[in-house]
Amino acid sequence: GENVEQHPSTLSVQEGDSAVIKCTYSDSASNYFPWYKQELGKRPQLIIDIRSNVGEKKDQRIAVTLNKTAKHFSLHITETQPEDSAVYFCAASRSNFGNEKLTFGTGTRLTIIP
Amino acid sequence: DTGVSQDPRHKITKRGQNVTFRCDPISEHNRLYWYRQTLGQGPEFLTYFQNEAQLEKSRLLSDRFSAERPKGSFSTLEIQRTEQGDSAMYLCASPAGAFGTEAFFGQGTRLTVV
Numbered sequence: 001g002e003n004v005e006q007h008p009s010t011l012s013v014q015e016g017d018s019a020v021i022k023c024t025y026s027d028s029a030s031n032y033f034p035w036y037k038q039e040l041g042k043r044p045q046l047i048i049d050i051r052s053n054v055g056e057k058k059d060q061r062i063a064v065t066l067n068k069t070a071k072h073f074s075l076h077i078t079e080t081q082p083e084d085s086a087v088y089f090c091a092a093s094r095s096n097f098g099n100e101k102l103t104f105g106t107g108t109r110l111t112i113i114p
Numbered sequence: 115d116t117g118v119s120q121d122p123r124h125k126i127t128k129r130g131q132n133v134t135f136r137c138d139p140i141s142e143h144n145r146l147y148w149y150r151q152t153l154g155q156g157p158e159f160l161t162y163f164q165n166e167a168q169l170e171k172s173r174l175l176s177d178r179f180s181a182e183r184p185k186g187s188f189s190t191l192e193i194q195r196t197e198q199g200d201s202a203m204y205l206c207a208s209p210a211g212a213f214g215t216e217a218f219f220g221q222g223t224r225l226t227v228v
Contacts, residue, residue: 019168033219034216043220043222044205045219046216046218051175066117089156089157091156101170102149102157102159102217103159104156104158105156106154106156107153107155107156
């Protein structure tokens with residue numbers, strides 16, 4: 001089955017700096033890679049996703065890159081703000097439509113230092 | 115209703131008791147997923163339904179666990195003879211978004227087995 005590894009497990013950055021979280025996956029058939037943000041006691045919420053037919057996607061301060069050859073994808077947050085503090089999870093699935101089961105990474109606790 | 119509703123939000127039970135959780139998914143989508151999230155970990159896939167049919171079950175779903183989705187609407191997840199290791203957040207998810215490309219999670223049911 002799919003295995004997703006995520007690094008680092010914790011990350012602290014100064015407000016205004018950039019944060020990068022990296023994930024690797026094992027199943028070469030995976031083709032959909034979402035990122036979720038989870039605040040304490042709340043549900044995971046999708047913040048951005050990427051499909052295997054593109055290498056990069058950007059939405060305001062958030063961007064995701066995908067390297068299918070290396071089976072590696074990353075989340076980039078620029079100009080970090082205190083409200084970015086949360087746990088971030090990467091995930092992978094075999095579906096192009098995100099409605100197949102997701103395999104999640106173990107999460108990164110991001111702390112933005114004011 | 116534009117969200118996924120789960121009930122109860124919290125459940126404390128004694129070891130050995132049975133518990134049942136309910137999920138009301140986004141109504142226009144025929145798929146429904148159950149995940150389990152333990153403290154400090156990412157969600158782990160348990161099972162999913164397409165309409166009333168349970169199409170896949172994870173090996174995490176021991177014979178003490180059973181899930182149903184009568185009439186393809188709401189779903190229930192029952193755990194019999196609960197153990198302390200069952201303590202976790204149980205999350206339900208529906209496909210969402212314009213093309214069902216997003217896995218939209220409910221707020222979850224937090225189970226504590228004492």
